Amino acid sequence: MSSFDPSLSTTTRPSPLPPPSTTTNLADSLPQINFDFDSLRDRMSKFTLKFDSFIESGRKRVLSERNQFRLNVAELQEDHRMKKKDIEILQLKTSSYQQTIAKEAAETREMQQAIASLTAQRDRQLAQRDSLRQQIEAAQREIEERLQKQREHQKKLEAQARYNVPELDFWVTNLCLRIEGAGKEDRLKFVYTHVDEKDWEREAWFELAMGGREYDVKHCRPKLEKDKVERVLDRVNETRELVGLLKGMRELFVEAMKS
Incomplete structure (x- = not known):
């Protein structure tokens, strides 16, 4: 392993800055920057106007939508009230119709019962009429037979009387x-x-x-x-x-x- 040789290093150290001069201002040494505050102010003003216009437009739109919503709610409430009133009227009419139908049904049943009673009475009267007619016809035949027999008997009596008159006068006297x-x-x-x-x-x-x-x-x-x-x-x-x-x-x- 080789030993480190400081002399072979390529790294150079920065050279030290010269000491500041006591007579030169640091701000003067900075570069000059133009911020253009007038243009920035103008843009900010335009942005503010646009933003205010946007806010005002949004506020008006919100107010308009709120007013329209209130109108819609009021209309819905009025429509609901009218519908409720119509439902109550329909319920009253339905109840009245049901009562009328029940009354008419009861009257219909009474009429049907009366018709059935009258029909039965008519049938009884027809049967009674037929029976009476038969009895009358039988009585007429019997009366005719009796009248015929009486006529025949009367003829016999008249014939006998013609022969008995002289004899009857005799016995009346005697x-x-x-x-x-x-x-x-x-x-x-x-x-x-x-x-x-x-x-x-x-x-x-x-x-x-x-x-x-x-x-x-x-x-x-x-x-x-x-x-x-x-x-x-x-x-x-x-x-x-x-x-x-x-x-x-x-x-x-x-x-x-x-x-």
Whole structure:
């Protein structure tokens, strides 16, 4: 290893500055720099104006946007209020419509019930009318049949009367009998005298119904036993001879007077 030789070093030391002169100013020794303060001031002034204009424009824009925002908020609030009012009105109308619909539904049900009741009543009346019509037709047929039988019976009585008139006059005289109306078309009243031995003028009578197929005694004075009267009627209805009835009833009256 070789030893260091200071003489071989290439580094040179700076030469020492000469001592300052006592008569020379340090500032004078500095280079002269021109800062151009007027131009800088002018640029700063222009920048300030632009900056102030920018700030003012921004402030105006912010104020305008804020005012517009307030207007928009007010419009939205007013629109919200109107919408809320419209909703309340619609809710009231909806409630009213629902009540109206419920009322109309109830009225509809009542009308349907009334229609159903009237329909059922009409059906019952129609059925009753048909039943009554059938009954009326049956009654008319029965009445027609009875009228036909009465006409036939009347013809027989008239035919028989033509033959019995002389004989009837004979028995009216011999039985002390007179014939009167009884107040009805199909009834005759037969009045007897000379049935009471104690009073020949005392009368006894009976009413005879002749409208049916058989003779029938309705009333009599004095009162006779029903069984005896029915026996006389049975014989007469079998033979259709009125003289037999007149003789039989006189015998019953005479018997009743004696008792």
